[in-house]
Amino acid sequence: MKRITIADVAAQANVSKSTVSQFLNKRYEYMSESTRERIKLAIEELDYRPNTVARSLTQKSTFTVGVIVANILHSFSTHIIRAIENKFYETGFHIIVCNADDEPEKEKEYIEMLLAKQVDGIIIFPTGGNVDLYKKMKQSRFPLVFMDRTLADLGIDTVLLDNDKAAELAVTKFVENGYNRIAIVTTSIIRNISPRIERIQGYKNTLKKHRLTVNLDYVKTANADAIPSALEELFKLEERPDAILAGNDIVLMEILKYIKKYDLKIPEDVAVIGIDDVPFASFYTPSITTISQPMIEMANLAVKLLMKQINKKERNVPEIYRLQPKLIERESTNPLQ
Amino acid sequence: MKRITIADVAAQANVSKSTVSQFLNKRYEYMSESTRERIKLAIEELDYRPNTVARSLTQKSTFTVGVIVANILHSFSTHIIRAIENKFYETGFHIIVCNADDEPEKEKEYIEMLLAKQVDGIIIFPTGGNVDLYKKMKQSRFPLVFMDRTLADLGIDTVLLDNDKAAELAVTKFVENGYNRIAIVTTSIIRNISPRIERIQGYKNTLKKHRLTVNLDYVKTANADAIPSALEELFKLEERPDAILAGNDIVLMEILKYIKKYDLKIPEDVAVIGIDDVPFASFYTPSITTISQPMIEMANLAVKLLMKQINKKERNVPEIYRLQPKLIERESTNPLQ
């Protein structure tokens, strides 16, 4: 089919393209009532829809932003994406979602594709593997917000969970309820993925605060597929842990699988807390104590920061925001005996 | 910052824009070795990235497709989106994800935004509320594929689960294992959302096949937030069901919550099967028998159909594909006594 353009509308309404354009941009002020009516009619009759691509070319704005998540398999990513999409919908922006799959190479390709597509900004859960690119974007003042993960000294607006606090809440709860051989399991920390590092750090600090010794045998990090064998090691220890903090939802699921497989009892054999409030936590048996992230606020804040960068000409001072986690106590951490 | 354009590259390399364009489009054949080298160098030196928006305007292709899901809260939607994204990544296409939130009005806005953005095609989980729009797109030969849901007689390529079969597998399993007061619970069927209708139909047919009476008290449909009270009704029946088929993941979760709340035992008090193989099914206690959808294949097929429409000039004959579900037997349907 032949596409209808602004020229067709102009012809039909017997005005120039300029005038139609003014109409489209709602600058009715200097337009006679009758022209306005004729244009309106013509648009309806022809079922005309302005071509956003052409508009973007002249206006240098696509009203589209990119969102690159490090790994979409985390329910956290999915929820954040949904919340971001929701928020942008209100402002008429579209989002292009990309999944870097934890591969810096893929992340790089996506960033370049998005830049080529002239998106107005990017929210990114950085893999951490493209520091030069991040720097270049920052330097060229391209609107950019980091989510979930931070990289030292880049000076980029960043929205994070207070990970230290998240670990502290969990460890404190374990201690209060009588557990003292507390382990932490996270996915891999190669490339120094900040939330994992910070959660481990928070875990150690809190143990010390409670005058418990930090036993490095109780700290496990491994790729998702190696979690089962990490757990194996953990449970083969002389003094096996009586409580495990799962660094994220994927780890939690692996722990629950392991526990079911070996027919262990929660919390009698081992207590469990998961960071990320997974949907099944409340009706699992036993229900699982979790640390929840304020995902909606995190998403809204990221959108707000990005929009500020998009709309402002002046340089804004980048900040790092750490939002507060919340402990949701359930049965998996019931007090000992 | 000033953006680098093809003109800058041309100047730097001392050739015309046309030649640079040829280079960009990898038409090296009629280009001297030396020009090629110079252009390559100039592009690197300037860190030039072609502006996709401008290219799209001339080529009338944005290499972007839209995906509108009816409701992103279903894990099925998320998985399909991921698989679709993956597949398109291979071909260099981007996807714009939209969530209609089960609101036809929102779906309509998204369709119009996507068309204005000149996407090359749309994959849509139709709410069913915009038949006229679907028809118009089809009539204008706009590449369009339906997923998950079908609308009678529209003649649009559609990828579905064999829902009848899904219900049959579940009901048959219940019957084989000795259950005979079998209920089905789905989310709302206003607007005749096809998979729900078909699953209920399959349920009824299979009961009849096994010479069991169809008791309409055992068929419940309600919005997500009304599921608890629907379950209430179900369990207050004189003859309360001894098995429940959950129409999707959301319903399954509500059922499990209800069961936990009233301290019922699965499968002793009630057996359960869920359509959609939720991630926690395997390590829930008891593990949950599910009907899984071949999500990757469904996504790949949808992408293939859309790409065929995008690439072909000739009219293709639209077809409806029904892919086969699979029953994954676990503990929640253990044979009676």
Place this chain on the structure above:
DNA sequence: CTGAAAGCGCTTACAG
């Protein structure tokens, strides 16, 4: 109040 012209950054015949 309205229109002609230039321009956004590419691509695509066409000419040489």
Place this chain on the structure above:
DNA sequence: CTGAAAGCGCTTACAG
């Protein structure tokens, strides 16, 4: 092998 010109569908000063 390479370049000048027109065109994609808009918007934006500017003139009248």
